[in-house]
Amino acid sequence: xxxxxxxxxxxxxxxxxxxxxxxxxxxxxxxxxxxxxxxxxxxxxxxxxxxxxxxxxxxxxxxxxxxxxxxxxxxxxxxxxxxxxxxxxxxxxxxxxxxxxxxxxxxxxxxxxxxxxxxxxxxxxxxxxxxxxxxxxxxxxxxxxxxxxxxxxxxxxxxxxxxxxxxxxxxxxxxxxxxxxxxxxxxxxxxxxxxxxxxxxxxxxxxxxxxxxxxxxxxxxxxxxxxxxxxxxxxxxxxxxxxxxxxxxxxxxxxxxxxxxxxxxxxxxxxxxxxxxxxxxxxxxxxxxxxxxxxxxxxxxxxxxxxxxxxxxxxxxxxxxxxxxxxxxxxxxxxxxxxxxxxxxxxxxxxxxxxxxxxxxxxxxxxxxxxxxxxxxxxxxxxxxxxxxxxxxxxxxxxxxxxxxxxxxxxxxxxxxxxxxxxxxxxxxxxxxxxxxxxxxxxxxxxxxxxxxxxxxxxxxxxxxxxxxxxxxxxxxxxxxxxxxxxxxxxxxxxxx
Amino acid sequence: xxxxxxxxxxxxxxxxxxxxxxxxxxxxxxxxxxxxxxxxxxxxxxxxxxxxxxxxxxxxxxxxxxxxxxxxxxxxxxxxxxxxxxxxxxxxxxxxxxxxxxxxxxxxxxxxxxxxxxxxxxxxxxxxxxxxxxxxxxxxxxxxxxxxxxxxxxxxxxxxxxxxxxxxxxxxxxxxxxxxxxxxxxxxxxxxxxxxxxxxxxxxxxxxxxxxxxxxxxxxxxxxxxxxxxxxxxxxxxxxxxxxxxxxxxxxxxxxxxxxxxxxxxxxxxxxxxxxxxxxxxxxxxxxxxxxxxxxxxxxxxxxxxxxxxxxxxxxxxxxxxxxxxxxxxxxxxxxxxxxxxxxxxxxxxxxxxxxxxxxxxxxxxxxxxxxxxxxxxxxxxxxxxxxxxxxxxxxxxxxxxxxxxxxxxxxxxxxxxxxxxxxxxxxxxxxxxxxxxxxxxxxxxxxxxxxxxxxxxxxxxxxxxxxxxxxxxxxxxxxxxxxxxxxxxxx
Numbered sequence: 001x002x003x004x005x006x007x008x009x010x011x012x013x014x015x016x017x018x019x020x021x022x023x024x025x026x027x028x029x030x031x032x033x034x035x036x037x038x039x040x041x042x043x044x045x046x047x048x049x050x051x052x053x054x055x056x057x058x059x060x061x062x063x064x065x066x067x068x069x070x071x072x073x074x075x076x077x078x079x080x081x082x083x084x085x086x087x088x089x090x091x092x093x094x095x096x097x098x099x100x101x102x103x104x105x106x107x108x109x110x111x112x113x114x115x116x117x118x119x120x121x122x123x124x125x126x127x128x129x130x131x132x133x134x135x136x137x138x139x140x141x142x143x144x145x146x147x148x149x150x151x152x153x154x155x156x157x158x159x160x161x162x163x164x165x166x167x168x169x170x171x172x173x174x175x176x177x178x179x180x181x182x183x184x185x186x187x188x189x190x191x192x193x194x195x196x197x198x199x200x201x202x203x204x205x206x207x208x209x210x211x212x213x214x215x216x217x218x219x220x221x222x223x224x225x226x227x228x229x230x231x232x233x234x235x236x237x238x239x240x241x242x243x244x245x246x247x248x249x250x251x252x253x254x255x256x257x258x259x260x261x262x263x264x265x266x267x268x269x270x271x272x273x274x275x276x277x278x279x280x281x282x283x284x285x286x287x288x289x290x291x292x293x294x295x296x297x298x299x300x301x302x303x304x305x306x307x308x309x310x311x312x313x314x315x316x317x318x319x320x321x322x323x324x325x326x327x328x329x330x331x332x333x334x335x336x337x338x339x340x341x342x343x344x345x346x347x348x349x350x351x352x353x354x355x356x357x358x359x360x361x362x363x364x365x366x367x368x369x370x371x372x373x374x375x376x377x378x379x380x381x382x383x384x385x386x387x388x389x390x391x392x393x394x395x396x397x398x399x400x401x402x403x404x405x406x407x408x409x410x411x412x413x414x415x416x417x418x419x420x421x422x423x424x425x426x427x428x429x430x431x432x433x434x435x436x437x438x439x440x441x442x443x444x445x446x447x448x449x450x451x452x453x454x455x456x457x458x459x460x461x462x463x464x465x466x467x468x469x470x471x472x473x474x475x476x477x478x479x480x481x482x483x484x485x486x487x488x489x490x491x492x493x494x495x496x497x
Numbered sequence: 498x499x500x501x502x503x504x505x506x507x508x509x510x511x512x513x514x515x516x517x518x519x520x521x522x523x524x525x526x527x528x529x530x531x532x533x534x535x536x537x538x539x540x541x542x543x544x545x546x547x548x549x550x551x552x553x554x555x556x557x558x559x560x561x562x563x564x565x566x567x568x569x570x571x572x573x574x575x576x577x578x579x580x581x582x583x584x585x586x587x588x589x590x591x592x593x594x595x596x597x598x599x600x601x602x603x604x605x606x607x608x609x610x611x612x613x614x615x616x617x618x619x620x621x622x623x624x625x626x627x628x629x630x631x632x633x634x635x636x637x638x639x640x641x642x643x644x645x646x647x648x649x650x651x652x653x654x655x656x657x658x659x660x661x662x663x664x665x666x667x668x669x670x671x672x673x674x675x676x677x678x679x680x681x682x683x684x685x686x687x688x689x690x691x692x693x694x695x696x697x698x699x700x701x702x703x704x705x706x707x708x709x710x711x712x713x714x715x716x717x718x719x720x721x722x723x724x725x726x727x728x729x730x731x732x733x734x735x736x737x738x739x740x741x742x743x744x745x746x747x748x749x750x751x752x753x754x755x756x757x758x759x760x761x762x763x764x765x766x767x768x769x770x771x772x773x774x775x776x777x778x779x780x781x782x783x784x785x786x787x788x789x790x791x792x793x794x795x796x797x798x799x800x801x802x803x804x805x806x807x808x809x810x811x812x813x814x815x816x817x818x819x820x821x822x823x824x825x826x827x828x829x830x831x832x833x834x835x836x837x838x839x840x841x842x843x844x845x846x847x848x849x850x851x852x853x854x855x856x857x858x859x860x861x862x863x864x865x866x867x868x869x870x871x872x873x874x875x876x877x878x879x880x881x882x883x884x885x886x887x888x889x890x891x892x893x894x895x896x897x898x899x900x901x902x903x904x905x906x907x908x909x910x911x912x913x914x915x916x917x918x919x920x921x922x923x924x925x926x927x928x929x930x931x932x933x934x935x936x937x938x939x940x941x942x943x944x945x946x947x948x949x950x951x952x953x954x955x956x957x958x959x960x961x962x963x964x965x966x967x968x969x970x971x972x973x974x975x976x977x978x979x980x981x982x983x984x985x986x987x988x989x
Contacts, residue, residue, distance in 0.1 A: 092555050105554065112548060114555060215555040221784035250557050251786050329784055332587050335598020336552040340651065351593055351649075378589070378779035387781060 019235035033082025081124030086180035104362025114215025132170030142169025160422035165195030190440025193452035197415035197465025208447030209254030212247030237261035270304030275408035279315035299488035324390035331374025415465035530659035531558030552596035577612025594638035607632035627666030818853030844886030
């Protein structure tokens with residue numbers, strides 16, 4: 001982090017407020033949304049070197065802020081009225097360029113609004129811009145974006161620029177750096193939780209089906225879930241409540257009522273049973289992370305929870321199963337980017353040549369790698385050995401969780417096996433990179449809600465996160481336990497430093 | 498059921514032809530299978546395309562309940578098992594008119610399982626054809642290659658339109674059986690209102706699988722001829738393919754499994770380019786669509802409220818009206834025919850078997866003949882069912898004779914007027930006045946003393962001569978019964 005950036009981050013008092021504090025301040029008339037939004041626009045400009053935003057929408061933001069101020073005055077405020085947030089570029093936004101950070105979408109401008117971003121707009125939020133991400137949400141370091149990598153606003157003792165995690169690395173970076181109150185993310189294998197952990201913020205992946213996928217560029221349909229990245233557990237709860245809800249346009253959207261998540265933050269977890277899955281204690285794991293995990297269990301115990309050792313026997317098959325299923329779905333989901341109707345088209349002498357040229361130039365290496373893997377595992381003769389077997393593994397993993405949740409209410413694990421790593425030391429072997437998702441992928445395979453809470457720093461001074469995983473549609477319990485963990489950890493966010 | 502076998506003669510002996518059909522029937526529905534876009538035929542290109550049909554980023558399919566209902570009704574009509582749980586799969590391939598890069602179809606778990614149909618053949622046999630399955634799938638768009646020297650145009654109006662694919666067992670042995678089967682399926686879907694059956698508009702197309710084998714041997718290698726769009730072409734395809742394969746094998750060649758097209762200009766089939774079908778479709782369950790689960794009670798309700806099917810209608814016509822199996826089959830083969838017949842009979846003075854027989858004879862004889870001659874459909878017949886009933890009532894009431902009736906029918910066809918009006922206008926009313934007929938009979942007897950003598954000496958056949966003479970004299974308008982009676986009396 002440069003001096004200029006450090007200065008920018010601490011400049012505005014308003015941008016230091018959490019989302020719930022800003023909400024309350026707006027309600028009390030302590031400041032206006034336009035004032036708040038102006039400070040955020042300034043913060044956004046001053047933190048550009050993070051490359052967190054790929055598109056800033058200050059005019060849109062100021063227009064919305066003015067309307068919000070009017071609504072607040074009229075007593076018609078929505079739950080997020082006047083609060084400036086950032087949108088991952090995977091969410092289609094009407095008349096605002098949406099690219100999934102891929103060249104293949106070129107300058108695609110949707111004529112429609114994703115359900116999640118519409119819900120947020122309906123709640124009164126103010127859109128600051130679209131955030132950077134790994135191309136099509138495929139990556140764990142935000143280095144596969146067509147718009148270049150994102151830089152983590154945190155900086156280690158050695159001063160090397162770090163990854164903010166991925167794929168929602170732009171969202172995590174701008175929330176941590178104070179250039180958005182909160183942001184949307186999507187999580188297919190950990191893409192909300194891991195970047196949240198790497199940047200010292202909260203990231204919540206809700207139950208599969210909780211947020212509509214309509215209008216969100218698809219990566220792997222059976223795993224993709226939208227969720228918030230925010231500075232506090234309370235902020236994440238407020239955000240998720242606005243994002244979630246049944247959507248008849250998404251057949252996999254759940255019919256469940258959306259509870260008042262903020263009201264779940266009672267701070268009381270007496271009698272709560274917290275499972276510690278032994279399979280997550282991996283050989284060669286960073287001892288700092290292991291001890292933080294132990295510390296987290298102690299905090300919860302001290303708050304009245306009961307800590308139980310549990311087993312999720314099929315955990316070690318999660319990652320292999322995930323890296324069959326997610327690419328399989330992606331290979332099919334990304335077939336529509338063919339240069340025929342929208343986005344990039346690179347001409348060719350025949351239709352096939354046009355396809356080849358377009359997709360060769362339009363997709364980056366990681367996306368191509370996954371399309372190739374996915375195409376392979378679905379091919380005649382390999383389907384049974386790979387795709388079908390992976391589906392069976394997925395069922396077994398879901399069964400593991402089902403069984404464990406008969407005896408515990410929530411699981412506590414680390415979010416990632418390591419802290420943010422320097423961008424110039426990024427793993428060159430994709431398999432090493434994939435290991436970043438090892439603790440987060442099982443919740444996606446089982447469709448369960450998981451949250452990452454910043455819980456401490458490593459010796460280099462970099463944030464580490466702990467993950468809580470709950471029952472399907474049990475976000476309330478997850479939020480409650482996360483709130484207690486957050487309070488006990490007393491984690492000092494970047495903005496407070 | 499028939500167990501008869503049919504063989505084709507080759508230079509090395511007899512060959513058995515084995516045919517299985519895949520019928521693609523467009524579901525009658527105002528909206529597409531997974532989007533709300535309209536489905537009107539013949540609309541301006543790309544005017545019936547939703548964001549989902551164009552596969553815009555982030556778009557998701559939502560099943561159209563009406564299309565599911567249509568498929569289930571059709572399944573019931575095909576005497577088939579309704580699968581309460583079915584799964585939609587993606588069939589992946591790249592083509593410019595396939596926006597998603599995959600077609601949503603049903604692969605392993607279709608909505609309808611095994612069923613069967615009994616088809617009637619010209620020689621009076623009935624044959625049972627097994628149905629393997631029926632599944633729902635999306636149609637693709639249309640590529641238009643002839644509007645520009647280098648470019649192709651894409652029309653996505655059809656993209657996402659719901660199709661039912663009805664797959665038969667390889668139970669068909671002749672072109673006639675195939676034609677009867679397709680006609681029967683068509684009659685059923687039309688009767689149910691689940692597909693309009695318009696083969697010329699592409700609402701129903703047939704993929705024809707043909708193989709040949711020596712009697713008793715294993716199934717031979719099949720060819721698949723795609724998108725055959727008329728019953729006539731279907732018969733020609735089967736005949737051509739069977740002959741081609743027999744000759745190929747007998748000349749020492751081998752049939753290759755391939756996809757072919759029917760060339761209706763030359764009445765032959767020819768192979769498609771290899772590239773057009775060399776796909777590994779990489780089927781897998783569509784993760785955007787949970788399995789389709791139906792309530793048994795919902796299916797039962799559909800079953801209970803199903804309209805009368807052609808077979809049931811035929812049985813009713815045979816039972817209630819004493820129609821022959823042949824007449825009943827002809828009348829129920831097209832829903833409009835059956836409707837016409839029922840309206841016709843409803844407007845007749847009675848609905849007894851005698852009247853029904855008269856109605857069926859007139860319909861399948863005079864009416865069909867006239868329609869055929871003018872190339873008209875029954876729905877655009879110049880003589881309505883009500884008017885034809887009016888004519889038949891005149892016969893029944895002995896206002897006119899059957900012979901005069903044919904004359905009246907011709908006038909009705911030309912003018913569109915009803916029978917009583919025309920009979921009145923043209924003075925065709927039958928004479929039943931005994932004294933008027935008696936006068937003519939007396940005149941005829943007086944004018945033909947030789948004939949009278951011969952008749953009275955035993956040449957009974959000459960009776961017809963006297964009837965003819967009387968009729969001629971009275972321009973056919975005399976009541977034949979009265980004429981007979983009077984002649985009998987006078988001639989002794």
